[in-house]
Every structure is written in C-alpha cells, then in structure tokens.
Amino acid sequence: MSKKKKNSFITLWSFISLVIVISIILFVFSFIFIKGFRVINLNFLTKRPSGFPPGSEGGIYPAIMGTLYLVLISGVVASILAISTSIYCRFYCTSKRYKAIISLCIQCIAGIPSIVLGLFGYSFLVLNLNLGKSLLSAGITLGIMIFPYIEIRIEKLFNEIPKDMIEASYSLGVSKSYTILKIVIPHSFRDIVSSITMACGFAMGATSPIILTGAVLSAPMPKSILSPFMALPSHLYMLLGEGISVENAYGTTLVLLAMVLVLNIISLVLTIGKRSEDINIEER
DSSP states (O other): OOOHHHHHHHHHHHHHHHHHHHHHHHHHHHHHHHHTTOOOSSSHHHEEEETTTTTTTEOOOOHHHHHHHHHHHOOOOOOOOHHHHHHIIIIIOOOOHHHHHHHHHHHHHTTOOOHHHHHHHIIIIIISSSOOOSHHHHHHHHHHHHHHHHHHHHHHHHHHSHHHHHHHHHHTTHHHHHIIIIIIIHHHHHHHHHHHHHHHHHHHTTHHHHHHHHOOSSSSSSSSSTTOOOOHHHHHHHHHHTTTTTHHHHHHHHHOOOOOOOHHHHHHHHHHHHHHHHHHHHHH
C-alpha cells in the first residue's frame, strides 16, 4: 500500500470513528432529554420527595443541594491533597526513588474500584473515626477518589512551566515558597481550576462510595457536614433499583447530566481562555 493510500485510509478511519462517537453521544443525550424533559417542572426541582415509597411523587431539591455540597467538600479535600503533593514532587523532592514511590502510590489509588473506596470510607471514617454517615465522610471518600486525577494533571502543569521563569526568580534571591505562591500558581491558576472542576464532574456521578458513607433514601436539607444527605446518583439508583418511578428516574438523570455538563463546559472555557492568553503572550 502506498504512502498516499495509507494516509487516506487513516484519515477516513479517524473521520468514521469521530462520527460514530458523536452519534452515540447525541443519541444518549437526546434519549435522556426526551424522556426526562416530560418530568421536569418547578415542583420537581424545588420540592422534597414524597409519596410511598419516597420518590414516587414530589421533587428532588434535597438531592440537588446534597450533590452540590458533596462535590464542594470532595473538591476541597482533593485539591488540598493534590496541590500539596504536586508542589512537593516538582519543587522539593530531589530523590528519584521517592518520586517513583509517590507516583506508584498515586497510580494505585487511581486503580482502586469505587466500591472498595466506599468500603474504606465506611470502615475508617464512619465507624472508626465515628463521623457517621454524613456529608463529611462521603466528601472525604470522593476526595480520595478524584485526588489522583487532579494531582497528575497539576504536576504536569508545573513541569510545563518554563524553567527560565523559575530560575530567573531564584537568581534574584526570591525564595522557593514565594516563587511558588506568586509565580507558579498564578501562571497555572486557570488550568488548576479547570482540572479540579472536571474532576468534580467525575465525582458528581459516583454512586457506590456515597451509598456506604452518607447518602440515604430520604432526608431533608443537611444542617451540617455531619448530617446524612440525599444525592442525585444514589436517588437515581433507588428509583430504578427499587422500581419506584422510572419517569422520575429519567428526570433525575437529566438534571444530573445537565449539572455534569455545566462543570465540563466551565472546565473547557477555562482551558480555552488559558490557551488564548498563552498565544497572546507568545505573539507579543
């Protein structure tokens, strides 16, 4: 086969693959939208679940707010761990052996099934630390789950920062900590927020960890981080798994999908904005 034919084949193959992927995504979104939009109304978005069993009537407002609180807690926990680990690996750790060990641990955490993380959260946080089934227990568990994704991306961002910029700061007598706080983090701030936002979208759809650590079938708005809560993924699981209401399950799915989509759009906008700034700086 000639080189021209090979290039044509690869181009055609890539185009067909792209069309298939886009078609599948559009089909899934369209199917859920058509099924779920019939249920969506003001009462569904602002009322508590009601009826018997709970969820057969009423709305999903506590589940929406519980999901938002949960994502906020998990994002904060994961961000603190990920940013700290990335800074240490990039700027303070000088041993290749230690870096390899840290990288191995991060990869192992990334490979742990979510149900196993949920069991860890239940055994260690709920029982041993006596936090109970709560927002805090579930948020920490989800934070551990998304920590590897954020850490790997942030460390990659730090490695891509021009060495000349950092060395110029050191040459002026600026301390390493000041360089990190005033140069490194501001330079990568948008990409860091983008990584955290995308990881939070991943955490938003997790079901197994939160069922074991804090999510319940029916609960009011959580009064504190130590209160049990409702969440959209667990509520959806209950609606379908127990056969409570397929119609409300489609509506819940549509709301959850819309929230994840919004987070992904925010992440994409931040990334595009950062790339545009970099291009403008290079042109100058």
